[in-house]
Amino acid sequence: MRRLGAAGDGVASLPCGRPCHVPGALPGEQVRVRIGDRRGDGFSARLLAIESASPDRVAPPCPHAGACGGCTLQHLADAAYAAWKRGLAEAALARAGFASPPLAPLARSAPGTRRRAELSLRRADGRVIVGFHGRASAEVVDIPGCLVLHPALLAIAASLRSFLPRLGVLKREGKVWLTLAAEGVDLWLTTDGAADAAARSALAEFARVAGLARLSWSLLGHDPDPVAVLATPTVSFAGVPVRLPPGGFLQATEDGERAIVSAVLAALADLPEGARVADLYAGSGTLTFPLARRFRVLAVEGDRAASAALRSAAQAAALSGRVVVERRDLSLRPIAGRELDGLEAVVLDPPRDGARAQAAALAEGPVRRVVYVSCNPAALARDARLLAQAGFRLDRAVPIDQFLWSAHLECVASFSR
Numbered sequence: 001m002r003r004l005g006a007a008g009d010g011v012a013s014l015p016c017g018r019p020c021h022v023p024g025a026l027p028g029e030q031v032r033v034r035i036g037d038r039r040g041d042g043f044s045a046r047l048l049a050i051e052s053a054s055p056d057r058v059a060p061p062c063p064h065a066g067a068c069g070g071c072t073l074q075h076l077a078d079a080a081y082a083a084w085k086r087g088l089a090e091a092a093l094a095r096a097g098f099a100s101p102p103l104a105p106l107a108r109s110a111p112g113t114r115r116r117a118e119l120s121l122r123r124a125d126g127r128v129i130v131g132f133h134g135r136a137s138a139e140v141v142d143i144p145g146c147l148v149l150h151p152a153l154l155a156i157a158a159s160l161r162s163f164l165p166r167l168g169v170l171k172r173e174g175k176v177w178l179t180l181a182a183e184g185v186d187l188w189l190t191t192d193g194a195a196d197a198a199a200r201s202a203l204a205e206f207a208r209v210a211g212l213a214r215l216s217w218s219l220l221g222h223d224p225d226p227v228a229v230l231a232t233p234t235v236s237f238a239g240v241p242v243r244l245p246p247g248g249f250l251q252a253t254e255d256g257e258r259a260i261v262s263a264v265l266a267a268l269a270d271l272p273e274g275a276r277v278a279d280l281y282a283g284s285g286t287l288t289f290p291l292a293r294r295f296r297v298l299a300v301e302g303d304r305a306a307s308a309a310l311r312s313a314a315q316a317a318a319l320s321g322r323v324v325v326e327r328r329d330l331s332l333r334p335i336a337g338r339e340l341d342g343l344e345a346v347v348l349d350p351p352r353d354g355a356r357a358q359a360a361a362l363a364e365g366p367v368r369r370v371v372y373v374s375c376n377p378a379a380l381a382r383d384a385r386l387l388a389q390a391g392f393r394l395d396r397a398v399p400i401d402q403f404l405w406s407a408h409l410e411c412v413a414s415f416s417r
């Protein structure tokens with residue numbers, strides 16, 4: 001195997017010159033594989049045997065490794081894993097046109113600290129599986145011994161395994177979002193059957209017995225409807241309490257959030273007090289409120305519930321003069337042209353598909369400072385290229401690992417011109 005690819009698979013070159021992606025294989029290893037389907041410009045393959053193992057190969061610590069698709073790199077020694085992850089950011093920025101990027105050490109999150117998870121549910125043989133999908137598979141794998149989730153989330157997943165088999169509204173499949181807030185776990189359950197009054201009262205009783213802060217329910221594909229609110233789930237950003245909407249976004253670990261916030265603030269440390277800064281894709285205010293300690297902030301967010309939570313938190317904290325909240329779809333209507341006048345900096349933290357339209361508007365506009373918080377190196381490479389072409393230089397990049405043992409990577413990249 002020649003290298004580890006962006007998804008964490010070993011990649012070899014076939015005699016025809018095309019790449020072959022082998023989940024579970026490591027660079028330097030000789031392996032026997034069965035070639036499978038086309039993948040990109042090459043093929044995927046199944047690992048049959050390791051003929052000579054890499055010195056970086058270790059026994060995966062989790063009992064579900066190999067079956068569960070959540071973690072793909074538990075078989076790689078820690079130092080090699082951290083170097084590979086940091087290298088993902090380096091490669092993305094190099095693809096954007098920033099060779100030898102000024103890259104900080106990898107900021108890490110410990111096992112057992114993931115405070116937000118989306119779990120899949122499958123009814124099978126009289127029980128309900130509560131877990132993650134297998135690798136590139138529709139199968140759901142039970143994960144009672146998961147090493148990445150916070151123990152509070154694992155405890156709720158265990159309670160669900162006992163409760164859900166009796167819940168008729170879960171016919172075959174569903175999903176559950178768990179978020180650990182200050183008051184306890186916020187749970188949003190979606191099912192493939194409709195909940196009548198009896199099901200709702202069973203759900204409310206489950207919320208009470210399991211000690212949840214809130215339980216919301218919806219039919220698959222619909223918005224959450226709170227069924228039991230024992231305590232309104234809140235999170236605090238720079239000391240400002242925000243009431244989390246059901247299923248609302250929260251950075252995956254506290255350590256990850258701290259690393260992102262401190263990299264963003266460090267990138268803007270030399271701006272004067274009271275400068276105007278935009279926080280685009282603001283969510284419920286993870287970055288807005290830390291920024292508002294020094295700056296006047298325009299916070300733009302597309303989701304109705306998140307922007308409402310952000311607005312009412314700013315009002316309750318008497319920050320309305322410092323924080324202006326706008327609900328807007330930034331893919332359809334990026335902040336552009338004259339709207340960018342007077343902004344000293346723009347911080348953007350888009351979802352996985354990135355911010356192509358917004359990055360193009362920034363490349364064309366007058367703003368001299370951009371801080372891009374990315375959760376997808378491929379989108380970062382594409383969007384940062386627009387900034388490179390418009391004359392921005394990369395001042396610093398901080399790679400942040402909130403999704404331990406996976407191929408996901410956050411990166412805070414600060415640009416100026």
Ligand SMILES: C[S@@+](CC[C@H](N)C(=O)[O-])C[C@H]1O[C@@H](n2cnc3c(N)ncnc32)[C@H](O)[C@@H]1O
Pocket residue numbers: 249250251280281282283284285286287300301302303306328329330331332349350351375
């Ligand atoms: C990665 S989250 C970041 C949220 C926040 N900055 C934080 O750190 O918690 C991305 C946010 O972008 C919002 N979003 C997604 N697509 C959007 C769009 N087209 N326009 C505006 N906001 C969007 C999502 O609702 C989500 O809140």
